Amino acid sequence: MKKVRTNTYSIFVSFLAAVMILTGLFASPAQAEAASATRQKITLASGYVSATELYIIDSGKPGPVVMIVGGVHGNEKAGYQAAGKYSNLQIKKGKLLVLPQANKRAVNANRRAAVGGSDLNRSFPQSSKGNASTNIARDIYKTVKDNKVDWLMDMHEGFDYYKNPKTSSVGQTLIYYPSTAMTPMARQIVNNLNKKITKSNQKFTLLKYPVKGSLTRSSAQFLKVNAFIFETSQKQTLKTRVNQQCQAADTLLKQLGMI
Ligand SMILES: [Zn+2]
Numbered sequence: 001m002k003k004v005r006t007n008t009y010s011i012f013v014s015f016l017a018a019v020m021i022l023t024g025l026f027a028s029p030a031q032a033e034a035a036s037a038t039r040q041k042i043t044l045a046s047g048y049v050s051a052t053e054l055y056i057i058d059s060g061k062p063g064p065v066v067m068i069v070g071g072v073h074g075n076e077k078a079g080y081q082a083a084g085k086y087s088n089l090q091i092k093k094g095k096l097l098v099l100p101q102a103n104k105r106a107v108n109a110n111r112r113a114a115v116g117g118s119d120l121n122r123s124f125p126q127s128s129k130g131n132a133s134t135n136i137a138r139d140i141y142k143t144v145k146d147n148k149v150d151w152l153m154d155m156h157e158g159f160d161y162y163k164n165p166k167t168s169s170v171g172q173t174l175i176y177y178p179s180t181a182m183t184p185m186a187r188q189i190v191n192n193l194n195k196k197i198t199k200s201n202q203k204f205t206l207l208k209y210p211v212k213g214s215l216t217r218s219s220a221q222f223l224k225v226n227a228f229i230f231e232t233s234q235k236q237t238l239k240t241r242v243n244q245q246c247q248a249a250d251t252l253l254k255q256l257g258m259i
Contacts, residue, residue: 036060039088044099044143050117050136052104054143055087056097063094064256065147068249069140070099070155072120072215074106074113078232079155082245091258097147102140102215121156121211124218137215144219151185152227153252154216155245161233163201171233174248175207177220186228189251193244202233 037060045051052071070083083100101107105114113119123137132138144152158171176186190204197203210217216227230248232241253259 044139045136048135050103050105050114050134052099052101052136054097054099056095056147057089057091058095059091059093059258061093063092063258064150065095065097066151066153066253066256066258067097067099067144067147067149068153068155069102069215071101071103071107072154073156074103074109074111076112076155076157076234077238078157078234078241078245080107081238082242082249083155085242085246086249089259091253094256094258095147096253096258097143097149099140099143103136121215122213124213124215125222126212126218128222140215141218144215144225145223149219149223149225151252151256152216152219152225153249154214154227154229155249156229156231157234157241158231159234161201161235162205162207162231163203169233170207170231171235172202173205173207173231174228175210175216175231176228177209177217177226179220179224179226182220182226182228185226185252185255188255189230189248192251193247196247202236 038058040056042054043051044054068083068086071080080101083098086096087098087100089096103114103120105117106112109115118134120137123133124141125132132141158169160167160169161171162169162173174186174190176182186206190206194203210229216229219225220227230245232244250259
């Protein structure tokens, strides 16, 4: 009786050992790499009233570093709602940084800028050695620099259509800082969107350059980031605007092979 039990036990142990060895041998490289994937949530401007969350999704595989930003202007809802949808995305390669509510106080107040605060999109360095003018702008700019961001999409909205000559709104535009990689990508994004838009006054227009002091302008000009502002028009429903923001971001991420 005792002998049988010992045999059963040793067979079981050998079986376990075999399973462990085989699992190790046949683990695919994808599984091995997935183990190094990380997700982080950190706070920018920590300790200040402008504190806000940044999500860092690292696939653990080499690839582009992309940053998606919303809520630079707190009354441009589609921007921060669309950006928020990317904070938990699965990516195939590279790294994705998502800052859904860049100006959180302004978002909470539903205002372009917080009461008593400055316009965040005029707060970034205006020369290569210049400094950002607020704590939150400084931390955002440092994030772009430290993470060596390759692509930056900043989600905004205009109150009307750019194609309405009676107003000066930039709604339905993509405003980019030209570069070898940025220019064809900007065209691709706008072409994809315009295919689905029938009314000519609602189609997207390509514009350059982002205004001085904006996150995209400073990142492109001084940190060599491929950066653009994407503006939907608030004349459309919120659902349409959020969808258009996401379509643009998806085109970017697909072109880069990240989704
Ligand atoms: Zn804006």
